[in-house]
Amino acid sequence: MLKGYTGKRLHVDLSKGKVSALKLEEGFCRTYLGGKGFAAKILYEETRQGINPLSPENLLVLAVGPLVGTAVPGANRLVACFKSPLTGIWGESYCGGELGTQLKWAGIDVLTIAGRSPKPVYLMVDDGAVELKDASHIWGKDSYEAERILIEEAGREFQFATIGPAGENLVKFACVTHARGRQLGRCGVGAVFGSKNLKALAVRGSRLPEVADVEALAGFRWRMFEAAREKLQSLSTYGTPAIAVLINKAGVLPTRNWDEGFYEKFEEISPEVFKGRFYARRRACYGCPVACRHISEVAEGVYAGVRVEGPEYETLFAWGPLCDIESPSALVKINEVCDRLGLDTITAGNVLAFAMECYERKIVDSKKTGGVKLRFGDVEEALRMLHEIAYRKGFGRLLAEGVRKASKKLGKAAEKLAVHVKGLEPPGYEPRGLKGMALAYAVSCRGACHMRSLAYRPNLTGKHPFNPEKTVDRFSYEGQPAMVVELEDFYAAVDSMIYCHFFCFPVIGLVLWRELAEIYSIVTGVKAEVSALRKAGARINSLVRLYNVREKAPSDLAYPEKWLKKLRGGVSAGQVVSERKLKRMLAEYYRLRGWTGTGRPKKKQAL
Ligand code: SF4
Structure with missing residues (x-):
């Protein structure tokens, strides 16, 4: 087996309570790289078209890549891939922290989970040994509390991932929480856990993967530490909210349910405010010198005592400008409530902003909402509704389905206000002022997603991600397709290794194509050229696209009406x-990808 891989897949059938070990062939590893690539091949070949995402048939693929668990800084991700209950198409979600590292150290590249347990369980992976353990005592607990109990029972050497009430109640945008601050956040993976009666994972390992060239790795590592110090300073200082200043200045900060691109109360919730008023300390994912994870603590006022990791930029945007909540301590509180309940903060914020606009436009009234006054900026009413969503009560039952389904149920007027792509609610980058994102949202494999291309960065900075000779005009459509294709191929490779994207930022690096090929070769011993990695990235994108074609994904042109109208502010x-x-x-x-005119890849491009 190549270095960097364990060559092992564990398959757990929760219905039968059976675990089997499977071998990953070297050719499979070379072709699909790891992480997302592995999951794409497995989900495409081992699941049937048209399955219900919340049925036992849905397969949950948890995977790491060849770099995970080694000393490569920033390579610590775990990916979960599945059919999304929110969108009905490809779902993927990534988590940092230490979960992926421990899985790799437990000797596992891929963990697949099928079926449905007859009673609540949690899955314990202890150095390759797998056990299903009773979880009835933590069923009903919020994700923090469930983790606390599991730490007491199993010990701190394990890393945990838990669902909260939202996952148990099959809320379509439920997430999975790890270490009180990292999430498998998007596409409703928490509901997939819940549908399988799977409350948590506990993972511990002790065997470091072998690396082909240890000396070269030490040199690479040193370079990365130096470069991180120089280039990622603001990420260390302010965390991900650092970017919010640039976004608001560029007029692309989505505000009041995507009506405007500039938040006039931004000074109230700027990165400096969070740093100055709430900053308690920083945390790092395994082996990371950047430590961008900021812990906030509210010292005074109505939310005194609340402590949470975050808010990250995406939470800040989705609940600040988008819901017009200008109180920073309220944003800390909302972040904590979402984490405890196990809700994806991006979708939850979009759902509430949509509901607030429906309420203010009198599409829904207090009778319909059970007395909850869903006005923009009303924190307490928003918190009340979050609980109703997580427990599927009252109007929350409808909102628990996400913006697409809720708007369909509420009728034509509501559908005009619904902002989603293929059922996934967008992150905080207004595509009307970032034309690269307009394309990226349309073609992303999981719906409105910023992470599959990060096209917002070159659009914001005006610099081409891979070619210093070229510039990028964010108001122009020209040149965006070629750039998005290359970015997507790059990130498909990154997401298969699996690297934290902050180490692989377009324009600034630290890792771009050349470095990615270099470190892949150092770890695995395979002499990889950039062209080979790019081909692998394109193959993975084609394969995921084939999966979505098979699952009858909506057209790439099915675009939110709001984005076709003029942006204000x-x-x-x-x-x-x-x-x-x-x-x-x-x-x-499509032409650049070699797909048909309707965006369909040929099988030979993917398999
Ligand atoms: S940069 Fe932040 S998210 Fe990425 S690995 Fe480091 S601490 Fe984790």
């Missing part, structure tokens, strides 16, 4: 996404 005011130009970008994108 800030320096990007007046910008739209032109349907005609979006069509042109899509045609160019």
